Amino acid sequence: MLDGHDYLTRRVEEFRTQVARRIDGSLTEEEFRPLRLMNGLYLQLHAYMLRVALPYGSLRPDQLRALAEISERWDRGYGHFTTRQNIQFNWPRLVDVPDMLARLAEVGLHAIQTSGNTIRNVTADPFAGAGAGEVADPRPVAELIRLWSTDHPEFQFLPRKFKIAVTGAPEDRAITAANDIGVRIVEKDGERGYRVLAGGGLGRTPFVGQVLRDFLPEADLLPYLEAVLGSYNLAGRRDNKYKARIKITLQEQGLAAFTAEVERRFAALRPSFSGADRQVLAELRTRFAAPGFAARSTATFDEARTADPVFRAWADINLRAHQRADHAIAIISLKPVGGVPGDASAAQMRVVADLAERFGHGDIRAGLDQNLILPHVHRADLPALHAGLREAGLATANAGLGTDIVACPGLDYCSLATARSIPVAQEIARRIEDIAAETGPLNIRISGCINACGHHHLGDIGILGLEKAGAESYQVTLGGRPGTDMAIGRRTGPGFGADEIVPAIDRAVRASLALRLPGETFAETLARTGPDPFVAALYEETSDAV
Amino acid sequence: MAKGFRPGLVSANDLITGAVIYLASDDSWVARPEDADLITDEARAATRLAHIEAQPGRAVGAYIAPAEPGASGPRPAHIREHFRASGPSAPARASWGENHA
């Protein structure tokens, strides 16, 4: 198996040799760079960065403990959770990376295909197997795709990176429409199959994914994906990296022509898939079976919720509906107000691992918004879980609120950045903390350059940091949405300087409180009023903005 | 000075740690831009870069990082270079305002 220890160990030892040859001068940087990138090792502004894939966001306690240990032994005692279910270590030394990878291999984790023009870490709904209203658990499908795509000989040198996301729920928490391929598990006439989207993505040319196939029978998934990848591999623009993603191929060819080519290939490929893939899928389904839920009274939950206002606030804001009424999905916010979005210390990772073992069937998820999730917690255990989180500084009650800001590393770490994003997130959170709960759901997202790693296009409020005449300049978009009906935010006007952006956002959020009708969310108010009153609030004090 | 050439420091990342380093006038690599050699003409920049390329074992991705003379030695002259020199603002910083000084 591809995450088998032997396979990973072989890969690590190969990389160890390559690192040694780089250090003794036998390999030049030009020769070494693609090799390190194949192992998830980037060189950033101030240090190397190791990106580790957390397939479909699933983590076991022993894996999270290994990540904690790695961060302490070979990094600076923390890790950064991203929007693509990866964790990044920001300070590894080149000589230590083989040891880090070896430690990862011991728990079945790796950094393969976290870089380069390959099929990247397959992402999935972080509430998989737990979210109320789910059609089917997307993890077996995501795992099947991962097994198929890892080391796939034909797809190691695609025109560009390729991202696949899977959801099995009507509410699309995997942002499938912003991926190169999005797979949605659906049901039609009692039969289960897939709606396949392609060509979604953000970056400098954002597009919502388009439906390639409205209903693909279950048995056809891998040959169909292979047909899409094959068509793209041939037609994708290799001459211009800004036009190389499948979203551009689709725009240039048109949906009908691209789909026709995919269907032609699919028809040719289909017979060669004999059904072994279906057998694997059936086996995977048993591997991802639900844990043994216990039927117990939920009285302690109700009592604590009545007696303790702090617990009550956390429970009301950070819990989501589970498939079982006596269980809940608990969101562990990695967004303490004023903290770095997505960062967790080694000690915090260990606490989460322990709590997951005690109260969460040993199941931990990384979300797509830089938070962690315990998907299966009995309501009776929530007060104790909350107490444990609180001791570790992990009980911020802000999941989905304005202070739960998604922010990429930006100019504090990233070599591609044109502006900082983390300090902007920190300061906005501080500024709006007093009205965050009152405002209710509000999605603020910040990217430090046009690559859009912070998904700024998908925020109710999106912020894009650029450089203008040697200074940071922040463009604001309004009305983005990440879900099933994904929408790309619209630009409000000229950019804001670094000292203007935080007060401007603060004004817009406060304006929403004055504008809203009872019960409306920020997004609903914006949809009703249109952008004008928000734009007026944003630009109120910056009429000389350039 | 050649027209269009922007004065700067030879800068790179350390091969082992990835840390930002600058070339000093005695050919040693230093951590602070203040201690580095400010290059003001293009010909010298080319010679210095060629010299570095001949010894690839220490520095990665050497280039001329824009800089200008300051009271205590050269200082970064571009926002990106400012952050390369100072390290991430985020974890250590106390308030937003400070960074704009």
Ligand code: HEM
């Ligand atoms: C620090 C090193 C990083 C580098 C060098 C980097 C580089 C890039 C580049 C070049 C793209 C654009 C690709 C394209 O449009 O063709 C991209 C996209 C993306 N990155 Fe990063 N990134 C980094 C960190 C992160 C982090 C920390 C996150 C999560 C917080 C992230 C999440 C994403 C996502 C979700 C996209 C896809 C955006 C889209 O839909 O177009 N990246 N990245």
Ligand code: SF4
């Ligand atoms: S959006 Fe730009 S600045 Fe932010 S992590 Fe991505 S590449 Fe770096």
